[in-house]
Amino acid sequence: MLDTSLRPHVASASAGSARVKAVYHVAGTADQIGVRAEAIAVEQSVEMPVAAITDRTVLEEIVGRVEDIRDLGNGVFEVHVGLAAATTGLEPGQLLNMLFGNTSIHSDVVLHDAIFPDEILAALGGPRQGLPGWRTRSGATNRAMTCSALKPQGLGARELATIAGKLARGGIDFIKDDHGLADQRYSPFAERVPRIAELVHAARAGEGGKTGYLPSLSGNLDQIRRQIEIVRTAGLDAVLIAPMVTGLATFHTVVRENPDIAFMAHPAMAGAGRIAPPFLLGKLFRLMGADATVFPNHGGRFGYSSDTCHALAEAALSPLGGLTSTVPVPAGGMTPNRVKEMLQFYGNDVMLLIGGGLLAAGARMIEETALFVQTVAQHAHE
């Protein structure tokens, strides 16, 4: 019953029945994993006793199919389930629902990965800007890119703009809103964004460089559309968004509606451990259209390992159908003294994000920022 090696792709039974291969890591025992795997395949497809299904098409083309089981050791098994692409309706939320909706409630299962058929890659489409879009925006053609974050929330638009101006004068490539900046009364979006954009622009005027400012989108689809209008009016062309807060459908919709805007995804509400970070923040956010993806670098405030970070960056950058790339943005308690090591680890196809580590410099914020920028520039390709 139990395979101990991965079989390569199992061809779909018939045309018109493309499958998403969902890869789960399941805690269990060798004598029970076969039954457990079948239960997952049923839960994530028809969600009812298969014996009670009489329709032959449903049985052949819709019921989830266990395609492989592999013993990973330590009581963990990798289970491959073929889920009918047709059940997703080619819609972002429903895709997530079919991959992990009910099974997210089972604590013995982690959604480790999914391999998407061309039909889904084409329908969802992935990033529009990707690595080239960020390089064009920053002019950083042969080096890693730099980024910082505007904090703390609670400040007014004027105070935030002052901080942004200093970071820009230090020569940083991008400044993103803290993901906690939304549309609060102490710095409403409509007031904050034009003011910050203006000071950031002014800070670089005349010296040839450019700093991009990424406002953080929040709220429902109507509100986010209005925010994007404000972004455009302010002359900006990139934004921050937390897809697991807004919902994947909202995220994907605004990506498709705004192909000329670069989207940086934030991992808020992305949880720990139940969906593997390389899949969620690397591959799935990329499928939905993230042009850059922020994640906690190893050795910072969060618990990702260096292996996880490596796999995440690879999922964001490596070939995936015809989709363009998503730029990895390691962050989360990074400091200027880690820059060289991070560049060695990630190479130059990366955007380094240091937030609090620059803000903490106080009166020396411009100089610290400039040092960060110079260190990255020194690692440019010849």
Added chain:
Amino acid sequence: MLDTSLRPHVASASAGSARVKAVYHVAGTADQIGVRAEAIAVEQSVEMPVAAITDRTVLEEIVGRVEDIRDLGNGVFEVHVGLAAATTGLEPGQLLNMLFGNTSIHSDVVLHDAIFPDEILAALGGPRQGLPGWRTRSGATNRAMTCSALKPQGLGARELATIAGKLARGGIDFIKDDHGLADQRYSPFAERVPRIAELVHAARAGEGGKTGYLPSLSGNLDQIRRQIEIVRTAGLDAVLIAPMVTGLATFHTVVRENPDIAFMAHPAMAGAGRIAPPFLLGKLFRLMGADATVFPNHGGRFGYSSDTCHALAEAALSPLGGLTSTVPVPAGGMTPNRVKEMLQFYGNDVMLLIGGGLLAAGARMIEETALFVQTVAQHAHE
């Protein structure tokens, strides 16, 4: 540094600075929990070194405040953090972001509960229909209500309608779409919903009873609005939605736009263990406006304990500001032979949901449904 008993409410420092009290369960040791608690309070508010903040208003009114720490034993501590209500912008997604956004990435922390100030309860508003709305719709004034689910996906609209007609003829109060039914090519929403509504209506015609049909909403806000128009045109007044799939903002928006429609929330993507189910499915979904909340009953296909189920039902029904109630809908592998026990456990302010357990009856589906309905009716209050 460490309190071992809960202090009662700590009054806010000043007017205009209402706090959400977030309650986390944190794995740790007695000598480190104080520092860890402070780190959570910072992560979920300003997210930068507090020493680098010079603005007095931010320090006093915005930085998260550890209000209590209690040793729960077994290496788990309950940490109460006061988060400024102002940081939520009174917006659903941002509320979740401030409660658990970045901390969801830390595997040592569970979001256990939150106590909302009146400002947030009033702004988000909760259910519009609640228990009374479901009782009016079903005519079940003095007993528990019954519900089943339409499955399996993959069937066409005609076949699903046939199944729904049988469940209705058995006298069930409500039939909901399986949460996997979205807008797939084999049963498009616009075709499925009117057809099922018609057969469900016809099945009860002339006998005085009524069965409600709840289509499952999916997609982005535009798509869901169009689906609600189809629901209304079909003469229906209740729907199913999975808030963690659509995003809380989309969910809350359609609730507020449709006060006359009853919303049943589905727990898909609600995860396991990292947000306590009584808080997420009971209190938070209620705050956002769920009129009923589906959850896995103990002893079914999922791992919730009877204590969790009891707490969840209590969170849905017990007084919460001025908000009306959310009806608990225990489900997930329930069968007719568990009905009496479930009624003893939950009482009559409940809707019992049996899906596959009725569908598996095949040719005897109508009779099994009628037996389910009769058993519940026998437990009516005098």
